[in-house]
Amino acid sequence: MHYNIHNNMIKALDSFGKYLLLMYRVFARPERFRRYFVQYVREMFQLGFKSIAIVLLISVFIGAVITIQIKLNIESPWMPKWTVGYVTREILILEFSSSIMCLILAGKVGSNIASELGTMRVTQQIDALEIMGVNSASYLILPKIAALITVIPALVIFSFSAGVFGAYCVSWFTDTIVTSHLQLGMQYWFQEWYVWCAIIKSVFFAFIISSVSAYFGYTVEGGSIAVGKASTNAVVSCSALILFADLILTKILMG
Amino acid sequence: MIEVKGLYKSFEDKEVLKNIDATFEAGKTNLIIGQSGSGKTVLMKCIVGLLVPTAGELLYDGRNFLKMSKKERKLLRREMGMIFQSAALFDSMTVLENVMFPLRMFSDSSEKEMYRQALKCLDRVNLSDAGQKMPDEISGGMQKRVAIARAISLNPQYLFCDEPNSGLDPKTSLIIDRLIQDITKEYNITTIINTHDMNSVMAIGEQIIFVHEGTKGWEGTNKEIMKSNCQPLNDFVFASDLFKKVREVATEDIK
Numbered sequence: 001m002h003y004n005i006h007n008n009m010i011k012a013l014d015s016f017g018k019y020l021l022l023m024y025r026v027f028a029r030p031e032r033f034r035r036y037f038v039q040y041v042r043e044m045f046q047l048g049f050k051s052i053a054i055v056l057l058i059s060v061f062i063g064a065v066i067t068i069q070i071k072l073n074i075e076s077p078w079m080p081k082w083t084v085g086y087v088t089r090e091i092l093i094l095e096f097s098s099s100i101m102c103l104i105l106a107g108k109v110g111s112n113i114a115s116e117l118g119t120m121r122v123t124q125q126i127d128a129l130e131i132m133g134v135n136s137a138s139y140l141i142l143p144k145i146a147a148l149i150t151v152i153p154a155l156v157i158f159s160f161s162a163g164v165f166g167a168y169c170v171s172w173f174t175d176t177i178v179t180s181h182l183q184l185g186m187q188y189w190f191q192e193w194y195v196w197c198a199i200i201k202s203v204f205f206a207f208i209i210s211s212v213s214a215y216f217g218y219t220v221e222g223g224s225i226a227v228g229k230a231s232t233n234a235v236v237s238c239s240a241l242i243l244f245a246d247l248i249l250t251k252i253l254m255g
Numbered sequence: 256m257i258e259v260k261g262l263y264k265s266f267e268d269k270e271v272l273k274n275i276d277a278t279f280e281a282g283k284t285n286l287i288i289g290q291s292g293s294g295k296t297v298l299m300k301c302i303v304g305l306l307v308p309t310a311g312e313l314l315y316d317g318r319n320f321l322k323m324s325k326k327e328r329k330l331l332r333r334e335m336g337m338i339f340q341s342a343a344l345f346d347s348m349t350v351l352e353n354v355m356f357p358l359r360m361f362s363d364s365s366e367k368e369m370y371r372q373a374l375k376c377l378d379r380v381n382l383s384d385a386g387q388k389m390p391d392e393i394s395g396g397m398q399k400r401v402a403i404a405r406a407i408s409l410n411p412q413y414l415f416c417d418e419p420n421s422g423l424d425p426k427t428s429l430i431i432d433r434l435i436q437d438i439t440k441e442y443n444i445t446t447i448i449n450t451h452d453m454n455s456v457m458a459i460g461e462q463i464i465f466v467h468e469g470t471k472g473w474e475g476t477n478k479e480i481m482k483s484n485c486q487p488l489n490d491f492v493f494a495s496d497l498f499k500k501v502r503e504v505a506t507e508d509i510k
Contacts, residue, residue: 032360131303132332134360
């Protein structure tokens with residue numbers, strides 16, 4: 001038991017060291033900015049724009065469900081009329097659109113990155129880049145990190161807007177809540193800083209998703225089973241790290 | 256010319272290559288042959304720099320590869336072309352983009368000139384019509400030819416081929432062999448082919464290194480192989496009944 005814990009700690013430290021060395025290579029000065037920029041635009045489309053639909057879909061429904069749940073479970077004659085709108089807005093900004101949405105994106109985008117790089121590794125495409133003298137780590141990973149750091153904060157804003165739209169849909173199409181009460185809550189004591197907090201958090205989460213998934217994909221050894229395993233490990237690790245980072249960032253930014 | 260002097264390579268306690276000395280001349284098709292697990296792929300990976308040898312020297316036209324700075328090594332890599340066992344084409348790019356890739360990364364030519372050079376290379380391997388196809392839309396033999404076109408796009412001084420006939424039918428294998436041999440003569444480049452295809456050995460083996468249990472077991476040409484007294488080489492080359500018969504006929508002819 002003790003031996004196992006010791007072994008796992010050594011393994012984790014070894015992986016962390018390898019991750020840092022990989023990041024050192026990733027952030028080396030790019031040789032051809034133009035080629036990197038082309039890759040960056042391609043990655044923004046592949047990883048970001050292709051995630052818009054799922055982000056909007058989930059956010060609209062969660063926004064609606066949060067409104068209904070708050071109305072049913074929290075509101076009472078003793079509570080002000082703006083409670084439902086206010087709580088819905090705060091949940092959406094502070095946790096759902098920034099953290100939970102990034103957890104969802106860790107599943108979609110993280111597995112995509114890990115499996116893409118893993119497949120490139122096992123089919124020797126990464127070796128081909130190295131033989132040519134291309135810094136494969138930088139060429140393949142840096143545009144992904146830059147693309148996600150650009151796109152995820154925008155997705156967070158989309159997610160928040162879609163969540164608010166979902167909440168309004170509840171007021172428009174059901175008799176759960178009156179639109180004016182919801183609107184009052186949505187506008188009540190609005191803190192701009194909270195939106196910035198969500199954006200700052202999402203930048204950190206974007207870095208975690210892209211770099212950790214890329215590490216798992218880039219260092220694959222073996223065949224298709226290893227690629228599948230790397231993809232799973234990437235999602236699990238990203239999720240755990242996002243939750244941990246969320247705790248620390250929330251304490252730093254809001255505490 | 257590439258010279259390998261006293262090369263050793265170990266993985267932890269296991270010594271895979273032991274004191275390999277070899278000279279690979281320009282304008283000749285140099286073959287590395289040997290059984291699976293004999294160390295020929297490790298030798299090839301050491302020569303191209305994908306693995307770092309434990310000891311020894313690697314001279315590229317007198318330039319010691321292992322003592323070069325990172326920058327010098329990067330410049331030397333631009334003089335190398337490699338054809339992988341799996342072709343290792345970038346599957347997100349078209350055939351033409353694959354061939355243009357090294358040019359776009361390292362050449363200062365205009366886009367038009369690069370396009371012209373890529374078309375010339377594709378034409379050299381008889382694939383001028385396949386430029387707009389994706390790698391998964393063409394056959395294995397065509398993929399190998401695209402890999403050759405990509406490898407020669409920067410007019411390399413050194414060409415490395417890791418089992419270029421693997422997975423191909425005998426007729427296509429012969430086409431690939433002849434193509435590699437013609438290109439070697441045409442550009443006067445140093446070509447090293449890692450293979451265990453006996454048809455290739457007999458057809459284009461101008462200089463052959465036989466690797467046996469991590470050591471150089473034999474060295475000679477395809478003609479000399481018939482008269483060899485090296486038992487492990489004979490066991491390897493004349494393992495099939497067909498080649499045994501060929502040897503008998505050749506020996507009788509000599510008598």
